[in-house]
Amino acid sequence: MDISSTLFEIIDMRSFSNLWYWIALAVLWSSVSHWTMGVPHDLLVRARRIRGQTEQDLLDIVRINGNRIIYIVDVSGLALLGLVCFVFTGLGTLGFYYGVEFAQAVFLLLFPVCFVVLLHIRAARKLRAGEKTLEFVSKVLTRCRIYTQIIGMISILITSLWGMYQNFSIGVLG
Known part of the structure; x- marks a missing residue:
C-alpha cells in the first residue's frame, strides 16, 4: 500500500460519509459561536464577573476588532462581496447542478458563515x-452570539438532512 492510496482512504472525497467532515462541521460551529467578533466568550463572562482590568481589556478588544471589521468592509467590502459571490456561485453550481458531493459539502459548511459575518x-x-x-457591549455581543448559535443549529440540521439524503441515495443507487 502506497502513501497516496492511504491518504485518499483517510480523506474520502465522498464528504457526507466521512467522519472528518462531521468533525470539521462541529469544530467550525463551536469556534464560530465561541468567538463573537473576534472576542472569546470567556473574556466577556470574566469581564462581567470580575470587572476592573478585565472589563477594560474587553472594551479595548471590542473597539479594536470592531474598527478593524468596519475598516475592511469600508475599504474592500465590495471586492470581497464579489469574490464571495463568485466562489459560492461556483460551489453551488458544481454541487447542486452537476452533483459534485465535495462542492455540496464545502458549500453547506461555509455558506451559513456568511450570515454570521453579516451579523458581526x-x-x-x-x-x-x-x-x-x-452593559451595552455585553448585550450586543450576547445577542450576536445567540443569533450565531441559531444560524449554526439551522445549518447543522440542514447539512445533516442533506448528508443523510446523499448517503441514502448513494447507498440505494450504488
Whole structure:
C-alpha cells in the first residue's frame, strides 16, 4: 500500500460519509459561536464577573476588532462581496447542478458563515455608534452570539438532512 492510496482512504472525497467532515462541521460551529467578533466568550463572562482590568481589556478588544471589521468592509467590502459571490456561485453550481458531493459539502459548511459575518458587521457598526459601557457591549455581543448559535443549529440540521439524503441515495443507487 502506497502513501497516496492511504491518504485518499483517510480523506474520502465522498464528504457526507466521512467522519472528518462531521468533525470539521462541529469544530467550525463551536469556534464560530465561541468567538463573537473576534472576542472569546470567556473574556466577556470574566469581564462581567470580575470587572476592573478585565472589563477594560474587553472594551479595548471590542473597539479594536470592531474598527478593524468596519475598516475592511469600508475599504474592500465590495471586492470581497464579489469574490464571495463568485466562489459560492461556483460551489453551488458544481454541487447542486452537476452533483459534485465535495462542492455540496464545502458549500453547506461555509455558506451559513456568511450570515454570521453579516451579523458581526452589524454588531460592529452598532457598537461604534452606541455607548462604550460593559452593559451595552455585553448585550450586543450576547445577542450576536445567540443569533450565531441559531444560524449554526439551522445549518447543522440542514447539512445533516442533506448528508443523510446523499448517503441514502448513494447507498440505494450504488
